[in-house]
Amino acid sequence: MTELARTAATALEVPGGGQPVLDRLIALLDLEKIEENIFRGVSPAHSPVRVFGGQVAGQALVAAGRTVPEERRVHSLHAYFIRGGDPSVPIVYEVDRIRDGRSFTTRRVVAIQHGKAIFSLSASFQKDEPGIEHAEVMPEGVPAPETLPTLVERAEGYEIGAHARPRPIDLRYVNEPPWVTRETGERPARNQVWMRADGKLPDDQLLHVCVLTYASDMTLLDSVLARHGVYWDTDKVLGASLDHALWFHRPFRADEWFLYDSASPTASGARGLATGRFFAADGTLIATVVQEGLLRVL
Secondary structure (H helix, E strand, O other), X not given: OOHHHHHHOOOOOOOOOOHHHHHHHHHXXXXXXXXXXXXXXXXXXXXXXXXXXXXXXXXXXXXXXXXXXXXXXXEEEEEEEOOOOOOOOOEEEEEEEEEEOOOEEEEEEEEEEOOEEEEEEXXXXXXXXXXXXXXXXXXXXXXXXXXXOOHHHHHOOOOOHHHHOOOOEEEEXXXXXXXXXXXXXXXXXXXXXXXXXXXXXXOOHHHHHHHHHHHHOOOOOHHHHHHHOOOOOOOOEEEEEEEEEEEEOXXXXXXXXXXXXXXXXXXXXXXXXXXEEEEEOOOOEEEEEEEEEEEEEO
C-alpha cells in the first residue's frame, strides 16, 4: 500500500475541512499497483455502510487512466453499480485493455470485493484533435459562488447529519436545498450547485477529471427527490446509484468553481433518472452526466 493510501485509510473527515480533507481524497485516488493491469484502492476508515459511488467511480477511472498514454484524455465513461461496496476492505480494480487505436483507446474496469464484482466501468480516451465546436450556454442569473453560504451554513438548524461534516468538495447551493424546499412546499424542476475541490490540486489532468467524477455523484439524485418533497435524511428513502455516464467535453480544473445544473426528466418503477451539466465559471460547458438511481420512498 502506498503512503498516500495509508493516509487515505484514516478518514476523509478532518476538522475544519479545506486542504487537509482534499489531500485525503487525493490519497484515495492514488491507487496501489499490485500487478500489471491490477490496482488496489481503499476507503476512509469512518465510512457509511456502503462505499460512496463517486469514490469507486473515481478510483476505477484512475485505474483505467494509468494504462493509457498521458496525451490521450478521457472523453467518456459508462458505469454500472452492481453491489454495494464494503468500506472495511480494499477494492481490487482489474483493467482490460480493450483497444489501442490510432486516435482512441478503450478500457474496461471491474471493481472486485470478496471475489465478486461490485462495479464495472468502460472508458474511452482520445488524443487531442481539432474539429467543429458549439456548446449550450450557462443558465442566466446565477449568483457568484462566493456570495452563497457554505454547505455547513445551509445545514445549520436542520437534522441532516452527513451534510454537517467537512468534505473534499466545497459545495454551495444556488437554489434552496431540497431539505428546505421539502418544508416550504416548493417542488423545483432544477437543482443548481456551485462546486470545486476544497483546496489546490496538482497539475494532473486525469486527477482533475477523477475529482469531478467523484463530485458528479453528489446532489444529482436530489433533483429527483426534490420534485416529490422528500429527502434522504428527513424521510424514509432507500436509494442507490444504478448506472452513471459522463462525457468530458473540454479541459478544466476541478479546483476552480464549476456550476452543476441538474434536473430529472422522469421517475418510475422505484427508479429516478437525473441529468446534469457542468459549466466552468466563465460559462464554458465542460461535462455532461446522466444517472439512474434506485429510489424507494417507504
